[in-house]
Amino acid sequence: MNFNIISMLPGIVIGGIVLFVVVIARKRIVDFIKSSRIELKKVVFPTREKVIAQTKLILVSLVVMALFFGGVDLLLGQLMSFVFS
Helix, strand or coil, X not given: CCCCHHHHHHHHHHXXXXXXXXXXXXXXXXXXXXXXXXXXXXXCCCCHHHHHHXXXXXXXXXXXXXXXXHHHHHHHHHHHHHHHC
């Protein structure tokens, strides 16, 4: 088979573009991972006690709001039954 340079040119160009993009993308990915690690070292995580205290606060708030809205629903239901009966 006789290949000439013109028939191989599109493949060479596409291969060059792919190689160029892969090299640039790899550098950007590596830079992203490095900067992510640096930023992650700056994060201050809460202590176990603080997480437990905040979880208790959320659960208590949830129960209080559920009781409040349940009571409002019950009262409005009774009011609607009284008005429409």
